[in-house]
Amino acid sequence: MYDVTAIGELLIDFAALSTDGAGYPTMKANPGGAPGNFLAALSAYGAKTAFLGKVGDDAFGTLLRKTMADAGIETRGIVTDGTVFTTLAFVTFSPDGDRSFSFARKPGADTRLLFEELNLALIDEAKVFHFGTLSLTDEPVRTTTQKAVAYAKEKGKLITFDPNLRPPLWSSMEEAREQILWGLSNADVVKISDEEVEFLWGITDEKEAAAKLLDEYGVKLAMITLGPKGAYLANKNGGASAVCPAVKPIDTTGAGDIFGGSAVSRLLKMGKEPDCLEVEELAAIAGFASAAASLSTQKTGGIPSIPAEAEVLAVL
Numbered sequence: 486m487y488d489v490t491a492i493g494e495l496l497i498d499f500a501a502l503s504t505d506g507a508g509y510p511t512m513k514a515n516p517g518g519a520p521g522n523f524l525a526a527l528s529a530y531g532a533k534t535a536f537l538g539k540v541g542d543d544a545f546g547t548l549l550r551k552t553m554a555d556a557g558i559e560t561r562g563i564v565t566d567g568t569v570f571t572t573l574a575f576v577t578f579s580p581d582g583d584r585s586f587s588f589a590r591k592p593g594a595d596t597r598l599l600f601e602e603l604n605l606a607l608i609d610e611a612k613v614f615h616f617g618t619l620s621l622t623d624e625p626v627r628t629t630t631q632k633a634v635a636y637a638k639e640k641g642k643l644i645t646f647d648p649n650l651r652p653p654l655w656s657s658m659e660e661a662r663e664q665i666l667w668g669l670s671n672a673d674v675v676k677i678s679d680e681e682v683e684f685l686w687g688i689t690d691e692k693e694a695a696a697k698l699l700d701e702y703g704v705k706l707a708m709i710t711l712g713p714k715g716a717y718l719a720n721k722n723g724g725a726s727a728v729c730p731a732v733k734p735i736d737t738t739g740a741g742d743i744f745g746g747s748a749v750s751r752l753l754k755m756g757k758e759p760d761c762l763e764v765e766e767l768a769a770i771a772g773f774a775s776a777a778a779s780l781s782t783q784k785t786g787g788i789p790s791i792p793a794e795a796e797v798l799a800v801l
Contacts, residue, residue: 486533486610486611486612487533487534487535487559487607487610487611487612488527488532488533488534488611488612488613488753489524489527489532489533489534489535489611489612489613489614489615489645489749489753490534490535490536490537490562490607490608490610490611490613490614490615491520491521491523491524491534491535491536491537491614491615491616492520492536492537492538492598492603492614492615492616492620492629492630492633493518493519493520493521493537493538493595493615493616493617493619493620493630494518494519494520494521494538494572494593494595494617494619494620495516495517495518495520495521495536495538495539495540495546495549495553495563495571495572495595496517496518496549496571496572496573496574496590496593496595497514497515497516497517497545497548497549497571497572497573497574498514498515498516498517498574498576498738498786498787499512499513499514499515499573499574499575499576500512500513500515500576500736500738500785500786501575501576501577502785510577512575513785513786514545515738515785515786515787515788515789516548516549516552516553516786516787516788516789517574517738517739517786517787517788518538518549518572518595518619518787519617519619519647519649519739519741519742520536520538520615520616520617520620520742521536521538521549521552521553521558521787521788522739522742522743522746522787522788522791523615523647523742523743523745523746523749524536524553524556524558524615524746525553525556525558525746525787525788525791526742526743526745526746526747526750526777526791527746527747527749527750527753528556528557528558529556529557529746529791529793529794530746530747530750530751530777530794531750531754531794532749532750532753533557533559534557534558534559535558535559535561535562535607535610535611536553536558536559536560536562536563537562537563537598537603537604537607537608537633538562538563538564538595538598539563539564539565539566539594539595539597539598539602539626540563540564540565540566540571540594540595541565541566541567541569541570541571541593541594542565542566542567543570543571545570545571545573546565546571546594549563549571550563550565552788556788559607561604561607562603562604562607564598564602566594566597568597569592569593569594569597570589570593570594571593571594572588572589572590572593572594572595572596573588573589573590573593574586574587574588574589574590575587575588575589576738586651586653587653588651588653588654590654592623595619595620595626596620596622596623596624596625596626597625597626598620598625598626598629599625599629600625600628600629600632600633602629603629603633605636608633608636608637608640608642609640611642612642612643612753613642613643613644613645613749613753614633614634614637614642614643614644614645615644615645615646615647615749616630616633616634616644616645616646616647616668617646617647617648617649617668618647618648618649618650618661618664618665618668619649619651619654621664621667621668622654622655622661622664627664631667634671638671643673643674643759644671644672644673644674645672645673645674645675645676645745645749646668646669646671646672646674646675646676647675647676647677647741647742647745648665648668648669648675648677648678648681649741649742650665650678650680650681650684658684662684662685665681665685666685669698669702669704670702670703672702672704673704673705673706673759674704674705674706674708674749674752674759675698675702675704675706675707675708676708676710676741676744676745676748677694677698677707677708677709677710678709678710678711678712678741679691679694679709679710679711679712682694682709691709691711691717691726692717692719692724694707694709695707695709695717695718695719695724696719699719699720699721705720705721705758705759705760706718706719706720706752706759706760706762707719707720708744708745708748708771708774710741710744710778713729713734713779714728714729715727715728715729715771715775716744716771716774716775717771718748718767718768718770718771719767720759720760720761720762720767721760722760722761722762722763722764722767723764723767724764724767725764725765725767725768725771726768726771727768727771727772727774727775728775729775729776729778729779730775730776730779730780730800732779732780732782732783733783734779734782734783735782735783735784735785736782736784736785736786736790737782738785738786738787738790739781739786739787739788739790740778740779740781740782741778742787743774743777743778743781743787743790743791744774744775744777744778745774747773747774747777747778747797748770748771748773748774751769751770751773751774752770755770772801773797773798773801776797776800776801777791777792777797780792780796780797780800
């Protein structure tokens with residue numbers, strides 16, 4: 486049995502380390518992809534996880550499969566396709582660590598995943614099924630993801646969702662909004678950033694956003710991340726906030742994914758339905774996840790930056 490199975494993208498993040506006089510960056514390759522980062526955090530904190538996705542038959546695809554296996558993630562659901570390249574993302578940073586993205590994904594291997602290629606046993610054997618919107622940007626992976634979500638819901642799995650908005654990957658922002666709203670309407674647990682909330686509804690208050698998710702979309706647990714300010718978690722029993730420990734960030738890549746994986750790891754450890762958590766338990770989840778995400782920003786990359794559980798607990 487698995488605690489969480491996720492579907493989505495595996496890719497290489499090329500992170501800028503420095504720039505020359507003409508502005509060209511020297512870059513470091515890191516394993517990436519939001520669902521991969523999410524599962525790696527879960528695995529680091531004791532969960533058993535599995536991945537459904539596609540990589541190219543190339544050096545980066547081979548590296549990503551090995552990285553996932555080394556992180557303790559089941560890789561039987563990773564398909565290799567020799568007709569397309571593994572997706573690449575190029576990340577550059579502002580002086581305060583904020584990111585800008587460029588993608589080599591026209592198409593990337595992750596977008597070519599077919600429903601018939603899915604190892605459905607990995608969904609059958611999981612408690613939780615997770616997805617994000619990068620697997621809703623293009624066909625055929627959009628239809629594959631929609632069918633997989635429907636399959637998981639039919640099997641009674643808890644559904645978790647991360648909008649993970651990346652504007653360069655959408656043909657229009659209206660299409661992005663439509664697909665994110667579809668994801669929200671099909672999820673039990675949602676991790677969403679303050680920026681994504683503002684994009685969708687023009688809302689800047691996290692409590693108002695959480696109430697909208699709970700009341701209008703039927704979400705059982707809403708997790709609103711607030712960047713360096715922390716997070717706000719809410720369910721039908723109330724809400725709780727957490728602040729981030731003070732850190733000096735050098736790379737925020739994957740921090741939101743690590744927050745999500747960390748939060749779901751605590752939810753699993755508590756062994757309760759997300760809408761049954763008490764306010765004190767919401768606060769404990771928010772605190773642990775905020776600390777893990779903050780500590781991760783002190784290193785480059787997503788998966789390589791996940792802090793050890795003991796390190797997170799020490800900060801708390």
